[in-house]
Amino acid sequence: MKNFKYSVADSLDSAKTALMERSNCRIIGGGTNLIDLMRENIEQPDEIVDVSRLSKQIQQLDDGALRIDAAVKNTELANHPKVRENFPVLSHAIVYGASGQIRNVATVAGNIMQRTRCMYFYDDAAACNKRVPGSGCDAINGINRGHAIFGTSTSCIATHPSDMCIALRILDTKINLESSKGKRTVDFADFHRLPGDTPHLETDLMPGEIITSIDIAHSARGSSTYRKIRDRSSYAFALVSVACILSIKDEIVEDIAIALGGVAHKPWRADILESYLRGTPATEGRFKEAIDREMEAAVGFKHNEFKIELTKRTIFSVLSELKTEENSK
Amino acid sequence: MTLLKKVMERVLQFTPEKEPDPLIGEGKYIGKAMKRVDGVLKVTGQAQFTAEYKFDNIAYAALAYSTIAKGKITTLDTADAESSGGVITVITYKNAPKIGKPALMDPSGGSSGAMAADIPVLQDERIYWNGQPIAVVVAETQDQADEAVSLIKVEYEEEKAVVSFESELPNAKTPKDVLGEDPEVKVGNAEEAYEKSAHKVDHVYRTPRYNHNAIEPHATIAHWESDEKLVVFDASQMLYAFKNTFAKMFLIKPENVEVLSPFVGGGFGGKGSMWQHSILCVAAARAAKRPVKLNLSREGVYRIVGGRTPSVQHVALGANQDGQLEALIHHGTTQTTEYNNFAEQFSFPARYLYNSKTFDIGQKVVHTDTLANTFMRAPGESIGTFALESAMDELAHEMNIDPIKLREINEPKSDPLRHIPFSCRNIVQAYKVGAESFGWDPKKPGSQSDGKWRVGQGVATAYYPYYRFPGKAKAKIFSNGTASIQAAAHEMGMGTATVQLQHFADRMTLPIEQVSMQYGNTSLPESPMAGGSNQTASLGASIEAAVTALVEVCIKAANKSASSPFKGLHAKDVDIKSGGIYGKETDVGCSFVEILKLAGVDELEAEGASGQPFEMLKHSMHSYGAQFCEVRVHSETGELRIARWLACFDAGRIINPKTAESQFRGGIIMGIGMALMEETIYDDRYGRVANPSLAEYHMPVHLDIPHIEIKYLNIPDEHAPLGARGIGEIGITGAAAAIANAVFNATGRRIRELPITLDKLL
Known part of the structure; x- marks a missing residue:
């Protein structure tokens, strides 16, 4: 590890200034990914600025959405009564992570900003377009079981x-960003990127920008669950995970939102599946x-x-389980 | 087996049986579930492990590793690293101190050397494996050393390397020997017998590479007290061999080398041989002229410490109408290198477990340009039992009989290949006790479910041989009534000191509070390596020898006084009882404290040496067990969970049920990991480990492990010291087969390749 300077931001402004003024400076929340x-x-980085002591509020907005500050810890979010009551799928997903x-120690913003996984990304002897753009990809013809x-x-x-992001993807989630140039809000759906020719760019975050909070609201209502399939019972990344909200009325799919983890460079919303089922038996x-139909593109x-x-199989298992739950209502 | 050993084995059959150790029965302490003597030290953080020792003026080392498998270094630019903050020196093959030829580990248990592979350590530009250390940075802090490593620039001239196990299989060769045994054993014409058999199974089983992941990564601290005198703290399972290796490779006298390893945070065979970091640390301390600490990162352990070889095993079993084996065929291939030539003994279980009219057993190896393979908990028996015990289950299914019954039918009365008696074998009883306690009741494969989970039971035999090596120990008594025992033994978490103190207290007939043990450094009498589950038996014998010698010394010393009660008596005429020495017949004698008074000294000591392990030649000595488990397999996603586990072991006298059960459980947990998830992911394009971290190399977490119930027969082996055979390794054996067999029972699907990940069950 290269040695680095460390400082603690006492305000959002000081963090924004640091990012703007100092070269090769990164912000750090819980550090559970960046330090690795x-x-x-x-x-x-030459310098890291610790933003973990900034605001950690979780508050209900006037429109009923929940605003979660960036420095809120994952545990705190999962256990928050409002989250457990209104967004159980989010609570559920977080504790699977x-x-x-x-x-x-991990923060909400840090979770969103964590980098993609690949064994070759982590080995500096391997070719990786993400680590060194243009150097090639050792995973495509290598050992790609988790890919x-x-x-x-x-x-x-x-x-x-x-895991958390898969649940956020089926909620109506917005990400609030700030830099010394101003504020903006982006849809969660647009925040993470597919690799394309620029796999080193994983998010829409602009230089100097900081995630200040996220807002979550319901995109669908009904029974929900998060199912994670992995190689051991805990502390393993998903081979496949499914976050789903399903409501059935009179045997008809009234509403559905479903996203997949472990299968793409970003949380994967199963739009094709959703529109095929919505309003049908x-x-x-x-x-x-x-x-x-959804899997045709896989x-x-x-x-x-x-x-x-x-x-x-996992999607089918989840849909069957939620259908049973809906029918018993 | 060498000709000499074979001859001795025959000759020994005609010698009278040795009297069993009187302590094979339950003692005041032997057989009691006692707390670990080092328990408080460990849970309060006071037990110091190698990397925790403090030295004034210590410097820190970090390694750079090669990223090619074979070739030579053409450019090695260390200028940036040398000028990086805090760097004291950067050592490469260009400026390394002269290091002698590797003193190789002796698999027969000698202490002449410890090096895992015959590869020069940092002496030239050649690269032998992907991950080989190519430079050592020494700096004022660990962080500075780590940073400087990343600044080293290296270029190679690559040569074509052979790294793929699978593609080398057609070139497999028969090794000279397999741990001193013949690589091939044939009795009768097995192929013909197989063809004529009424019932047959014939399958290929595969196991992957596995890596060592002891909780304590390897670490070394080296301190040259002078140009000729060296002190090394090292996480080691083989202290004396380490000492002799340092002496030979740095060209100094063995008596000028002290190696200390008071606590080891898990060994499992990974610290049994010496890997390059130990030598590099000593070289770095010589170059830096300061004490140096080299603590391997987890990645470092994967790059330079070998693991378990992959294997491909072919088992064919033929049985007659009654289930008696007509043919037992077990062949297979493992990987090794030309620099260590270690053919992992997967075929050993097939040599001892079953009667068969014919046998055809054979091992082959392929040589690759990779890191040397090494011992890992029950090397051979762990992977060998997976294949053999899966095949036995397949045969039982084919015959539609209970797999336990099939094993009973083929239970040999004496060693089926060596034709000598077993010392103590109660495997049938272990199955009986285990089956009753577990509730063994397998239903038709694929017929049981609980919601979406399919449920099944599986069983397999656990097997591990008995080993003992000669060793020495020193017993001491003191005028305050205490006694101590000293041996350069290894405490790697098994409870070695605890059980030997129970033993020593009983042998000395002293309260356990009055005895102590010193171990873990080479200033103490030589003990063999802690490996092959030998340490309890080996120490048992050397402590017995030391105490016998002490009796002799006591009598002689007391007899200097006119009032000695031992006039005219010899060691053979007396017994140790009631905390002293008393005549066998007469009960005349006195306590140890009185002996010291009579002798007019504050302490007396004696060193004893145990003899050659002739009991292993006169008898066929092994431990056994029956592993039972119940698994659940999700019918949609293939997720596999172990719901219940029970094992019943026949391992001789259990000296301390508390530490023993921990050992058995630990082995079973490692077996569950081996069966379900562990795998070194190896990129055959580069010969490089792709998952050198605990995040990507999966080992079980708590949630993966059910309650594991341990039973043991506790029948002492009259031919083993204390009646005890080793127990460190047997727990892992048979575990993977029990799981694979239970998966078959649950799903009707036979998985013959480990690990049994869920994709294989979709």
Whole structure:
């Protein structure tokens, strides 16, 4: 790890100023991803500014949405009564992520900003377009069991590792950003990027910008769940995960929101599946048809071909479970 | 087996049986569940591990590793690293101190050397494996050393390397030997017998590479007290071999080397051989003229410490109508390098577990340009039992009989290949006790479910041989009534000191509070390595020898006084009882404290040496067990969970149920990891480990492990010191097969390749 300077931001303004004025400066929340990357020489900031002591409010806005400040810890968010009551899928997803120790220090903004996973990204002896743009991708023809099946490019097939973000993707989530130039708000859907030719750019965050908070509201109502399939019971990234909200009325799918984790460079919203099912009979046959349509775009590689079948089965399992729950209401 | 050993084995059959150790029965302390003597030290952080020792003026080292598998370094530019903050020196092959030829580890248990591979340490530009250390940076702080490593620039001239195990399989060769045993064993014409058999199974089983992940990464601190005198703290399972290796490779006298390893944070075989960092640390201390600490990162452990070889094993079993084996065929190939030639002994279980009319057993190896493979908990038996015990289950299914019954039918009365008696074998009883306690009742494969989870039971035999090596110990008594035992033994978490204190207290007939043990450094009498589950038996024998010698010394010393009660008595005429020495017949004698008074001294001591392990030649000595588990497999996603586990072991006398159960459980947990998730992901394009971290190399977390119930028969082995055979390794054996067999019972699907990840169950 390259040695670096460390300071604590006592205000949002001082953090914004630091990012603006100092070269090669990064902000740090819980540090559970950035420090790992620094240890591996992947991130090499000269200076880090700690924003973990900035505001940690969770408050209800006038329109009913919940505003969560960037420095709120993952554990705190998962346990918050309003989140557990109104957005159980988010609470559920967060506790499936990482470990208790990591969730206790990791922040909401840090979770959103964590980098994609790939063994070759972490090995500086390997070719990686993300680490060194233009150097090639060792994963495409390498060992790619954990890699993406949706939205890959010839440059990169890494996956976004967050559980929390998969739940945020089926909520109506906005990200509030600030820099010394001003404020802006972006839809969560537009924040993370697919790799394309620029896999080193993972988000829409502009230089000098800081996530100050996120706002969450419902995009759909109904029964919800988060299902994570992984190689061990805890502390493992998802092979596939599914966040889903489903409401069924009179045997008809009234509303549905579904997103997939572990399968793409960003949280993957299953739009095709949703529109196929919305307003139509909630039968197992139609579930399967919808899943097949969604999965048509999936492309497997040598070691992760199984993810296509696993994703189909996991979605089906989740839809069946939620249907049972809805029918018993 | 060498010809000499074979001859001795025959000759020994005609010698009378040695009297069993009187302590094979339950003692005042032996057999009691006692707390670890180092427990408080460990949970309060007072037990110091290698990297925690403090030295004035210590410097810190970090390693740079090669990123190619074979070739030579053409450019090695260390200028930026040298001028980086706090850097004291950067050592490469260009400026390294002269380091002698590697003193190689002796797998037969000798202490002449410890190096894992015959590869020069930082002496020339050649690269032998991807991950080989190419430079050592020494700096004022660890962070400065780590940063400077990233500034080293290196270029290579690459040569074509052979790194893929699978693609080398056609070139597999028969090794000279397999841990001193013949690589091939044939009895009768197995192929013909197989063809004629009424029931047959014939399958190929695969196991992946596994890496060591002891909680304490390898660490070394080296301090040259003078040009000729060296002190090394090192996490080691083999102190004396380390000492001799340092002496040979740095060309100094062994008596001028002291190696200390008071506590080791897990070894599992990974600290049994010496890896390059130990030598590099000593070289760095010589170059820096300061004490140097080299603490491997987790990645460093993956790059330079070997692991378990992958294997491909072919097992074919033929049985007659009654289930008796007509043919037992077990062949396979493992990986090694030409620099260490270690053929992992996966075929050993097949040599001892079952009767068969014919046998055809054989091992081959492929040589690759990779890091040397090494010992990892039950090397051989862990992967060998996966194949053999899966095949036995397949045969039982094919015959539609209970797999336990099939094993009972093929239970040998004596060693099936060596034709000598077993010392103590109660495997059938272990199965009986285990089956009853577990509630063994497997249903038709694929027929049981609980909601979306399919449920099944599985069983397999656990097996590990008995080993003992000669060693020394010193026993001391003191005028305050205390006694101590000294041996350069290894405490790696197993409870070595605890059980040997129970032993020593009982042998001395003293309260356990009055005895102590010193271990973990080479100023103490030589002990063999802690490996092959030998340490309890080996120390048991050397402590017995030391106490016997002490009795002799006591009598002689007391007899200097006119009032000695031992006039005319010899060691053979007396017993240790009631905290002293008394005549066998007469009960005349006195306490140890009175002996010291009579002798007019404050302490007396004696060193004893245990003899060659002839019991292993006269008898076929092994430990056994029956592993039972219940698994649940999700019918939609293939997720696999272990719901229940019970194991019943036949491992001789259990000296301390508390530490023993921990050992058994630890082995089973490691077996669950081996079966379900552990795997070194190896990129065959580069010969490089792709997952050198605990985030990507999965080991079980608490949630993966159910309650594990341990049973043991506790039948002492009359031919082993204390009646005890080793228990450190047997827990992992049979575990993977029990799981694979339970998966079959749950789903009707047979998985013959580890790890059993969920994609294999979709």
